[in-house]
Amino acid sequence: MLEIALGIIIFTFIVIALVFVIIGAKSQLVASGDVEILINDEKKIHVPVGGKLLTALADHGLFVPSACGGGGTCAQCKVKINSGGGEILPTELGHITKREAAEGERLSCQV
Known part of the structure; x- marks a missing residue:
């Protein structure tokens, strides 16, 4: 059970980090x-x-x-x-x- 919860938390963290990277890149690269x-x-x-x-x-x-x-x-x-x-x-x-x-x-x- 711990492995499943930990996997979900890590996956969620990675997705949120990627969202922030995309938002940051968009603000710098797109007029x-x-x-x-x-x-x-x-x-x-x-x-x-x-x-x-x-x-x-x-x-x-x-x-x-x-x-x-x-x-x-x-x-x-x-x-x-x-x-x-x-x-x-x-x-x-x-x-x-x-x-x-x-x-x-x-x-x-x-x-």
Whole structure:
């Protein structure tokens, strides 16, 4: 009986320790907080980090055409990103030329 109780206690301790390791790693490695988006030098919106620009704009009443629903296949949701946004993704390469990419054009469903 003692072996079973001891096994349960040790197993529980290991699981709790792993949970704390994961929570600590997440807080250090995953971006969190809000991002400020300035639209047409007029309107500022604050959205949580990690979402798609297409969704963030729609949540604030700014609807960008997207026939594919954000799948990155129709290229109707092209927008110009002045700063931030990261590197262009492979899903965008078929829809955005090198010149457009240099000018900051991206697919809002992929940013």
